[in-house]
Structures are given as C-alpha cells and as structure tokens.
Amino acid sequence: VKSLGLSDILDAQKRIEVSIIRTPLLSSDRLNAELGHEVLFKMEGLQRIHAFKARGALNALLRRSPKPSRVTAYSSGNHAQGVAWAAKSLGVGATIFIPKEASVVKIEATRALGAEVVVTENRAEAEAGAKALAEKGAFLIPPFDHDDVIAGQGTAMLEAIQQGAKPDAIFAPCGGGGLLSGTYIVASALLPNAKVFAAEPLLANDAAESVRRGEIVRIDASKTAADGARTPSICPRTFQYLKRLDGFFEIPEEEFLGWATKLSKILETAVEPTSALAMAAAKRWAAGQKTPKNILVILSGGNV
C-alpha cells in the first residue's frame, strides 16, 4: 500500500478549509491542576456534524473528478453523517446504509442532512448495500480505507499544530484507524519528538491486538458503548501507520464512560464515549510521567 506524507495533508487542508470549521483548542485549568499536566483538547465535537468525519468525507468527494451524481457509504456512526454532509454541501445525492444497531439519533441526523438512509439488519448487509450501489456508478466513500479519507482526517492534527499546540504526547481514539493514521502522518513530520498513542475500548481492542500479533485480527459485534470504535477490523492501509505508534491503551467501559460525563461538564459541550477514550488513555499515560507534560487529546466527536 502507498504511504501518505505531510504534503497530502496540506493539500487536503487547502481543499476543505473553506467548508469545515477550524475547531478550537480548549483547556481546563481545573483539570490541569488535578492532573499536574497541561492538556489541550482539539474540539472536533464542534466540527460540522459534530465529528472529525466531515473532514475525510469532504476531501474524498472533492478529490473525485468528474463529480459523481450520487455518493454512498456504510456506517453505524459519524461517517454516515460525514458523507451525508459532504454530499449535501456539494449538492450531490447520497444513499447511506446504516445497520439497525446504530443509534436512532445518528440515523435521524443523517436523514436530516438530506441523505436517503437504508437501515439494514447488520453491518455486513450495510457494506454489501453500499458496494452494490457503487457498482451501479455511485461513489463509495469508505469510512477509513481510503487515502483521501485519511488525508482529510489528518487535517485536525495539522490545525492543532497551526493553532500552537506543541504536545509531548498525542492521544486519539481508534476505530478503523483513519484519524490516527492522519494524526501520525502529521505528527511524525512536524513534531518528530512527540509520542502518538491510540485509545481503544478493551471490549473492541482489535487494533491493539493486531499490532501485538503483527497481523490484522477481527472482533465482530463488540458491545462497547464507544460506537465509533466498534469497527470489526482495521485494514492494511491504516495498519502501516498504526504499527508505528508509540502504543495502545485498552480502556474498560466504565473508565471512558466516566470521562465522557466528566469532560462534558468541564468543557460544557457534548463529548461522546469514543472521544473520551482518548482522555482515559491520556490520564493513564500522564500518571506515569515524572515531570509536567503537554498533552493533546483529540476529542473526535460530540454526537451522544
């Protein structure tokens, strides 16, 4: 598989910055005092569709030439809204396949963006539905296994650096690994001394397990509350970056759910469980540090 470089992320930023939100970096004095470290939060919950997924979907669609007349995707999470939003922004029709396990809120939000939503029995049927439509000419935007999607997701990290973040360690949640792949590409180029860590639910630790074994493993039908991290498996494209990370933290449910509640209060904005994974990982890492550190936590979304 091809490897992306910083220039791909810079190009993606030029392409999408006129349409996405430059989300703020926030911090909490109270939390910093409690931890003894400085934590900056990249607030992707304040992004269009309240999740970083808007970035990758829009980049992929803008890169597609000629413009497709219809876009399709399969997703149980924020990627559905990301693709629906990108399509609506460009005045293109969208058909999104969502398994019925998905939250009603996410299904309705996808419909509200003008997309046709097909609710399927399970994830496999959703994927099959989107692929069948792609064979009829629709442009399929995969949730993470696509260079343009990864490049788009990487713009969140690029922005954070442009906004002044100089972290010693960076934390992001791991579903299919698109956000972390983009984050790694940027960080390894611009902050070579920074460590990059992935946070996964212990109940859906397929990526951590894949890195340990050196081959991609699959965990189907995880019941984790972190719906953005339920992806059964990563892919070779994201694996190439994920195996170069500085480590994985595998977080029990109650631990990241506690952080979701706490961060929502501290930051006065919705923080979804998948996002809170990254904070739980940061807390664990921080506890082992002997000197105060600068920490960047990418809060990936706020759809709860």
Place this chain on the structure above:
Amino acid sequence: VKSLGLSDILDAQKRIEVSIIRTPLLSSDRLNAELGHEVLFKMEGLQRIHAFKARGALNALLRRSPKPSRVTAYSSGNHAQGVAWAAKSLGVGATIFIPKEASVVKIEATRALGAEVVVTENRAEAEAGAKALAEKGAFLIPPFDHDDVIAGQGTAMLEAIQQGAKPDAIFAPCGGGGLLSGTYIVASALLPNAKVFAAEPLLANDAAESVRRGEIVRIDASKTAADGARTPSICPRTFQYLKRLDGFFEIPEEEFLGWATKLSKILETAVEPTSALAMAAAKRWAAGQKTPKNILVILSGGNV
C-alpha cells in the same frame, strides 16, 4: 419580472445551511442605554468570507444543474470572494474580474480562495470580461440581478428571526439591492408589522433616487468609502422590492465612517463602512421614536 416568496428563501436555507455560518445576533448594553432602544446586530462579518455574499453565491451555484466546470463573476467588493468561496467549496474553478479600483485586500483574498483573478481597468471591463467568459460556457453569478442570489441573501434575515429577533424596524445597506430584496421578502411574510429601511451613502444614492423618481437612475464612479454600495444602479428585479420599503436614509461619509469605527470597538470585530451605513440609518430613525423600539441592524460584512 418574477417575484420571490418566503418559500424560496426557506428552500435556499435548506440548500446552504450545511455550509455557511449561522452568524450570531449581538447587542451592546452600553449602546442600548445610549440610544434608549434595543439594537440587535446580525453579524454577517462573521460569515464565511466575512460577508453575507457567501449566501447568495452558494445558493446560485448549488441551484445550477448540471454543475458547471467553471464559475465567473465581476465585482469590486465582497461578491468576488463570495463566488470564489462557493466555487472552491464545490471544487469548481472560478475566474473573477475585478476593476483595479477595488481594494488590494479584497483582490488578494479572492486569489487566496483559489480563484483566477483578472484585474481590469474599470467596472465596465470587468463586467464585459465575465460576460465573455459566460458565453464560452462558464456560469456567471451576478452580484444581485438573479433570483437565486436574492433568495440566498434573504437567509440572513430568516436566520435572525429564527434566532429570536422581533424587530419593529430593520436596517440594511443598499448596493444593488440583493440583501434588501431578500430581507424584504422574509420580513413582509413573517414580520408584517416591521418596517424595513435601506441605508445608502449620500454620495451613491442611486437607489433612493430611483425610488423617488419611479425609474432606475445611474450614478457612475461614486467615490464613497462604502465600496459595497458603489454599484452604479439597481435593476428591475431588485427595484420591485426596493420601492416597497418603508424608506431610504442617505448618509454622509463622515457619519457612517464614524459608526464603522465605533461599532468595531463596541462589538470587538471588524465592521466595514458599508455595514455601518445601516447603523447610521438606525440611529437617525431611532432619534425620532417616542417609545423604546426593537431594532435589527444587518451588519453585512467585516472586510476592511
């Protein structure tokens, strides 16, 4: 000419709301105390490209089917950036003709949005350049003489009402009349008792003069500092709405320039001279009121 109705503005909002900024309504206790009235400012200076022009340009481009491969426009002001932004958002090329009298800042901002900029000797050559390109197949988005542009501009007023504004009187600046036409369409449907007033520079009072005479008059090469109101003449399409307004205020240069400075300080954000016209008009109207009124001032842009 056809007349637009509220449903056209509602349709435009559905089309563009996923891409534009829902700009805030701000007020200043200090200013309200000074005036003895409640003034709400619709902050279009915080819009994409720092001006309401993003709304109409995007609506026009999204309505165009099939998608053009190139967009063109002529403008000495914010419409240039509005069209460049809309084109970039949709991944479409743009060629914008700008007369050399325009501010360097606006020319550079248009280029920064990825548009090809052609600087012409004067306004007539800019218009001719865009029209020639349109004959070769580019989609020409006029600054105001287009139903989709007017419908898009009207979404600023619609948003203000949705955000809770219930004004007795509404003030907006008048260039070609697109913003005021859209504002009038919305206000007459949803706030039938509200008065709608136009503000023009005394040095470029062609619209007020047109309404007085009952026919469109032209003022070429006005030297007013309110560059958004330098448009030589309105058009039949906007005239039909402008003649139904509750009145025009024709403001001397020093008066609106004073307000531009004052409002920029009070609101802690850039307010361009054209926007300040509306506040100058509101002040004049307010001074004649015997009871406290609710006033909405549409601050059209913040490019200075």
